[in-house]
Amino acid sequence: MLHSQIKSDIKQCYENLGNQLDNFIPRRAQNYLVAEIAKTLAGEYHPKHRMLVAEAGTGIGKSLAYLLGGIPFAQFNNKKLLISTATVALQEQLINKDLPLFNRIYPREFSFILAKGRQRYCCTHKLEACCTTDSDPQVALWEEKPKKSDLELFRRMLTACQERKWDGDRDSWPTTIPDRVWQQIMADKHSCHAGMPKHRSCPFAKAREHMDKADVIIANHALLMADIELGGGVILPEPENTIYIIDEAHHLPQVARDFSSAAASLKGAASWLEKLNQSVSKLAELAEYSKAGRFQNTLQENIQHLIPTLRQMATNINPTLLNKDGVYRFEHGELPAWLEEEAKGCKEASKKAGQSLGKIHDLISERLKENEIVPRLGEQALAESGFYLQRLENLEKVWTLMAQPNKEKGAPLARWIEKSPERENDFIVEVSPLEVGYRLDQLLWSRAAGSILVSATLRALNQFTYFCRQAGISENDGTRFLALASPFDYQNNARLVIPALPLEPQADKFTDLLIKTLPEYLEGETASLVLFSSYWQMNKVTDALRPLAKKNKWQLLVQGEESRHVILKKHKDNCKNGKISILFGTGSFSEGLDLPGELLTNLIITKIPFAVPTSPVEEAHAEYIESRGGNPFLQISVPEASKKLIQSAGRLLRKEEDSGRVVLLDRRVINRRYGKALLDALPPFKRVIEYN
Template sequence: MLSPAVKSDIRACYQTLQDQLPHFIPRKAQNYLVAELAKTLAGDYEPKRRLLVAEAGTGVGKSMAYLMGAIPFALNNNKKVVISTATVALQEQLANKDIPFFHRICPKPFDFILAKGRQRYCCAHKLSAVADTESIQGALFTQKPKRSEQLLLNDLYEALSRGKWDGDRDSWPKPIADHLWQAIASDKHTCHAGLPAHRGCPFARAREAMDKADVVVVNHSLLLADLELGGGVILPEPEQCLYMIDEAHHLPTVARDFSAASASLLGVVSWLEKLNQATTKLGNTADIKRAHRFVDSLLDAIQTLIPGLREAKNMLSQLSLNDDGCYRFADGELPEALIAPSEQLKTASKKAHQALGKIHDLINERLKENDISAKLADPALAETAFFLQRLENLEKVWTLMAQPNSEKGAPLARWVQACREREGDLWVHVSPLEVGWRLDQMLWSRAAGVGLFSATLRALNRFSYFCRQVGLSETDGSRYLALPSPFDYANKARLVIPTMPCEPQASAFTEALNDKILEHLEGERASLVLFASYWQMKQVTQAIERTCKQRGWQLLCQGNQSRTALLKAHQQAVNNDKTSIIFGTGSFSEGLDLPGNLLTNLIITKIPFAVPTSPVEEAHAEYIERCGGNPFLQIAVPEASKKLVQSVGRLLRKEEDSGKVVLLDRRIITRRYGQSLLDSLPPFKRVIES
């Protein structure tokens, strides 16, 4: 049960919030979300399933709600709060604005930190080496740094040494080139607290701060990286954490991509040949008397891998690639001739990975025991770390390729792709289709408590589609909330569905858009037009830009300049009482914030149906069909529903905003699925032209 202490702290937070914000307006939906989250975490509904899924419409204030519901509970129950987001923008908002504000109103003190992956931090030991021109930099760089690059490395080292820089790549005022950063970035193989020279490295210090923090802000990728390692490796133990997962509608895709793996064939052969040449030297550094069996094992594995990969390349080259240079294996099933080679490559890559890992450990051991100087050990460790990362990925690829499809559940998607970097080479790709069981295994069944939040979790007004994606069930004891936006949609905005000469699948549709878009831009100061394809956006732009110019309208097209520059130009024009129009594609339907008079006219050219063009999407559709389902109704329509809700969500960002949405796709009223799409939208006043 929710304790009196937690209730008291939440009430104190809320009272202080009201006192500090003179124009504070109480929101019933926000208050309800705070209460339901706190009760769920306390086990009031289901002690063995403390998980809340909450869709909170724009304006509910979900960030402050989960901070208020989770942090007081965590502080009173000796738990930590991990907040995970999908975008950098929300991470920065939480770390720089929302959490510092909540810190001021919370009656109990707490520490918080923005956590980043190891690769965002430099390794102080590597940096000291490359800053010394007489040192080992040749081992860390493929080519000698230019003078300007060496000066930058020296500046980085000096700033880190004097405490003027924390070693975080993002906090250095100017961009650092990738090839420079890769030479000094922290890596798990050489930069760890077990080595005295690395105990003061920036990531080690950040890790210590993370351990002490009560609230940790991460992104979905870092969260999944920790869970894939078993949990509690980068972040605190799942059993001690309350996970607040914001922008949760991104989680299924991020989890699937994180579980996928890919590697080229001839590209791998190239670096394996370099490893083959370096193995004896690395063995000597590790002490050949102790390392000889690992050296022999590694060389043996490489001698299996190189011809095996070439043979696989020759076999796969016989496949008929499509126009995109891709071949997907139907139902994820490998042809009989590829099964044994895949198993052999799996075994050999695992053997190579383990053997090199042992050599790496022996070099580390000698360094710790002062049997070898850092001058000799460091370049060897850097070299082994370089190859270990690649062998780890290679093992993952061929382990998944060799894994037989399960009789239960979806198969793996497997495909090959022509390599653009090297003519005649092929990439091998493997990806799961469904990752819900893994999320349940790694997170839902282990965490002390979980809250999943987004403005768009439901599809067609139901949570079932999201549940299938993330491994939840509407009957598993989890709590589900759908909290409407406090905005007055009926009086503040209209949804207009005009007459159209044809529907989007007609060849004449793009030409029809030209006149209709111009018609609905007339008399509007600030407009956003969302297109389903980049090609169609360009076609319409070319057709109407001259007319826009003649009328004195500013037309800004996505891709012609950065998003930041485009939005700045739009804002300047609108604030100067000039007409400004933004043309964008699907990426502009989410995360684009144009409050007030910056957007009063939103035009959506088509219902955002996604055609399954990627190999993973095609494989998923194929699997559903094989199971007797309908991919269009089970995937395309629910996804379109979510994207359409996200798109119309660009219009009203604050309670005082107003405007209209124009949908130029009549299928929403002519097709059977249209009514369910229409019903899932906010309650705009509808104007359907006939």
């Protein structure tokens, strides 16, 4: 049962909220969500499996709801509250707006912090090494020799660190730091950790100290996955002591899949292995030959197995097998016998090489602690060996997954090779799981003190089944499910218009029809957003309509021509100054775009957002479903399209007083059997279906 103290704190928050916000109106759906979060965490629905999956429509105020329901419970039970998001925009909203507001209305003290991965911070010792005047920077680790401007940037950053004007966070440096520069100074788990006395005051170590003391931690899905893949509790608090709020939860399965995937080039890997081979003697000398000699021998033996093997593999690949995108996918994840054997050998060689280099790295670390070697040389050696250790770990992961036999039950791995965009006659070997739900369950849901998953779009075709299958959530194990409709008055404030068009989007002349039809639905509107299915189609329509836009004094803003931030600022300025403003965008504009009130009154969706299964992972998933007698179109494409169509339509109404129309230029919602399900899953707009 929910403790009376928690109930009292939540009630007090609500009373204070009315005093803090002008015109605050309590929302029934938000109150209900707060109560359900608190009751779920208290174990009222299931004593051990404390999990809630909630789809909360736009306007409910879900972020304030989970703060109200989660923080009082977590504090009373001495648990950490971790909020994981998919986008920087939501993190900024939480840090700059929602949590400061909650701090003012909550009757108790609490602290919060934004957590970032180790690689977002610089290592000051690596930075010092790059600024040392009596030796070149670690040139072996550079793909190409550092520029003079790179060295000047290092010195400015070091000065800023020493004068405490910069905290070592990449995101807080005033200008963009090039990747080639950042790679030389970013913190890594091998050479920059609290076990090394000189690294205890490094930027990442300081950030970790603050995080350990914080009551509420904001992270992103990628950092969450990085932590649980390491076993949990390595970067973030341990799952057993943490209540997880997964906001924008519909993104989590894809992030989990990306984290379980691996890729490495063939000739590219051989190239850096050669550099490592040249550095081994120097590293072993610093580690002390008497102790490191056998590790050096094992490391070099395995490097000398890997280099010719990887190069020969690149030679063995027949370029004529690649498709027009430069990809060859192994059907059903099954490798040819020769590649299977090579994969096993590469797996063992990369594993032994990594273990041996790890031993040399540890010996150097010990000698550095005991002041047996010059600190500058020791630090540089640890940075260099740490750099190669990470690469060897990735190489081992790739070949372990490539060599892994397909299981009798469950989906196989997707395996493919791809032409390298950077190196001539080189290929990238890539592996990805098709289904990651079991990993999320094993590493997170089954261990967490409590899990609250929220998003404005979790259901597909009005059901949670598709999301649950992706995220490893059972629908009958005590998990609580909620679908809370938006409080907006869709019937009176918005229309869904489906014009009577002679062609469907898959027709050859459909783009020409768009060029002819769009002006009719843009005419007389002041703020429009047109969502296209591809850049190619958007650019063709743009070229055709630009003269008309100029003639009519329409301000046409096209995604890709300027940054998203600049385009949206121009659009807002246009609307404010009474100019007709039209945004053209693709799929990425269908989510996370917040244009309330007069900033958007006319939304045009050119087609149902069916994804074309062209990526090797999507092709492999469709192949797997077909092999089991399923229909990938109905089981994957339609649910995904439903979710994306809801997200696209969700751009129109952002506040209760907003109004406007959605125009869907795709008759398949009327003409096809699956269309009714797609239409019924949309918000309850007033429908206007036109007929010839």
